[in-house]
Amino acid sequence: MIRIKRAPLPEPPRSRMAEHTCTIALAPAPKTKAQDLWSNTTVRTHVHAPLRELLSDMAAGRERCMYCGDNQGTDIDHFEPIARHPLRAFDWTNHVLACSLCNSRLKRSVFPLDADGTPLLIDPTGEDPSPHLRLVLAVGQYYPLTPRGQVTVDLFNLNRAILTKGRVNAYRVTKACIAQWTAATAHDDHESADMWARTIQEQPMADVVQAMLRQALDPAAETVFEDDQQLLAQLREPALRAALLIQ
Numbered sequence: 001m002i003r004i005k006r007a008p009l010p011e012p013p014r015s016r017m018a019e020h021t022c023t024i025a026l027a028p029a030p031k032t033k034a035q036d037l038w039s040n041t042t043v044r045t046h047v048h049a050p051l052r053e054l055l056s057d058m059a060a061g062r063e064r065c066m067y068c069g070d071n072q073g074t075d076i077d078h079f080e081p082i083a084r085h086p087l088r089a090f091d092w093t094n095h096v097l098a099c100s101l102c103n104s105r106l107k108r109s110v111f112p113l114d115a116d117g118t119p120l121l122i123d124p125t126g127e128d129p130s131p132h133l134r135l136v137l138a139v140g141q142y143y144p145l146t147p148r149g150q151v152t153v154d155l156f157n158l159n160r161a162i163l164t165k166g167r168v169n170a171y172r173v174t175k176a177c178i179a180q181w182t183a184a185t186a187h188d189d190h191e192s193a194d195m196w197a198r199t200i201q202e203q204p205m206a207d208v209v210q211a212m213l214r215q216a217l218d219p220a221a222e223t224v225f226e227d228d229q230q231l232l233a234q235l236r237e238p239a240l241r242a243a244l245l246i247q
């Protein structure tokens, strides 16, 4: 899971969403009204469609799910579920692009809170997940650094085999692409270097290359990359970091 920068909400659909929020606030049963409005056919056309397009542009790779980073993001997830907060049904800051597995089968309406009522789940569009989650590159597994990281790993089952194998593969492919980028750059072949950078950017599992770039500057980097000091030097190259690092 990586930080996703949220785009500003354009007009339309901004005014239409504000109207829907007012309608929900004035309804005698806000939760039912919010659910009805959200699933309304006209709303699907005029609100869901532009929202999905905006979210797809924000997502890493080719419209990847903002939670698992692997599957195509097909659903607009309400980070804070409609059932818990109906007034956030049409709140742009509450919309996250998710795959149907993460949205409908894993997260559903679950929204864990700590003893004080503070949300525990990490919203990748609202904060950087890296202080809570460390990706162990060699095995493709997430190691939770905080209780919130643990809750997020558990809820989305982020260490299931299909994801860990995918991350290990992405690590291998990214290493090979970085070697090609370095060779092309050394020959001033900027067209090829750009192509290799795009190949990395368009892969699923964008969390892998971001973890590689971040961990290359860690105090423990020499240990993490001890089998591949050449890769470590490449990851520290400012031009490569400028091309690939999501701030």
Ligand SMILES: [Zn+2]
Binding pocket: 065, 066, 067, 068, 069, 070, 071, 098, 099, 100, 101, 102, 103
């Ligand atoms: Zn997913």
